[in-house]
Amino acid sequence: MGTSVNQTDTGRHDPQCLFCRIIAGEIPSDRVHEDERVIAFADLHPQAPVHMLVVPREHRRDVAELAEDPELLAHITQVAGRIAADRADGDFRLVFNTGPGAGQTVFHVHAHVLAGGKLAEGEL
Numbered sequence: 001m002g003t004s005v006n007q008t009d010t011g012r013h014d015p016q017c018l019f020c021r022i023i024a025g026e027i028p029s030d031r032v033h034e035d036e037r038v039i040a041f042a043d044l045h046p047q048a049p050v051h052m053l054v055v056p057r058e059h060r061r062d063v064a065e066l067a068e069d070p071e072l073l074a075h076i077t078q079v080a081g082r083i084a085a086d087r088a089d090g091d092f093r094l095v096f097n098t099g100p101g102a103g104q105t106v107f108h109v110h111a112h113v114l115a116g117g118k119l120a121e122g123e124l
Contacts, residue, residue, distance in 0.1 A: 013059055037056060038054055040053065048115060053111065053112060054076045054083070055108065055109070077111075080111055080113040083115075089116075095114065
């Protein structure tokens with residue numbers, strides 16, 4: 001789990017976390033999906049024609065911690081598939097960066113949904 005985590009009506013929450021603040025509505029985002037378990041919004045620095053982030057409402061540090069809840073991990077994958085089907089041709093790449101060496105900069109697990117055209121092997 002992250003640093004200081006408090007219980008709120010949405011479960012685990014870190015008031016210092018950028019994504020927890022987006023989920024709480026303190027920071028605006030271009031939301032494309034929202035349900036009781038996750039939100040999805042446009043990445044501010046897109047790496048593909050469609051680049052959305054799917055973020056669980058509960059604060060979990062990375063995908064290794066997320067794996068403790070396989071139903072939530074499956075739900076994130078299903079939402080990613082729906083986003084790719086709605087906004088592209090249904091093909092997509094799903095990326096979880098885990099740790100600073102792998103490029104994780106916000107330590108609240110999030111899935112990058114990349115879609116919309118041919119994504120070359122080896123590209124993000």
